Amino acid sequence: MEAISASEYVTIGELVRLTNVRYSTLKFYTEEGMLPFEQAEENLTRRYRRLESIERISYIRKLREQKKTIPEIKVILSQEQAEE
Numbered sequence: 621m622e623a624i625s626a627s628e629y630v631t632i633g634e635l636v637r638l639t640n641v642r643y644s645t646l647k648f649y650t651e652e653g654m655l656p657f658e659q660a661e662e663n664l665t666r667r668y669r670r671l672e673s674i675e676r677i678s679y680i681r682k683l684r685e686q687k688k689t690i691p692e693i694k695v696i697l698s699q700e701q702a703e704e
Contacts, residue, residue: 629658629667638670639677646677652690654680654697 624634632650636643649655650666655676657666676697683693 624670627670630670630673632666632668635668635670635673635677638674641677641681649677649680652694654690654694 624630624638630638632643632646635641635646639646646655650657655668655673657668657673659665660667680693680697683696688696
């Protein structure tokens with residue numbers, strides 16, 4: 621776990637361990653464009669920036685706790701991304 625916590629990039633499985641969010645949920649967020657990733661060319665593995673992904677997942681969880689729907693969250697995330 622220390623190696624995972626120190627690395628810049630992690631896999632979706634490692635994100636599951638770091639965030640206690642189910643694999644299927646993270647896969648859904650990825651497929652919906654809510655959780656950005658980079659594709660490693662050599663084996664097509666999706667790699668997630670550890671810190672940014674953990675922060676994004678935490679933010680999505682907070683929005684869900686506020687009863688925001690997935691479409692509403694996608695709009696919020698896209699608006700924030702446009703402001704950056």
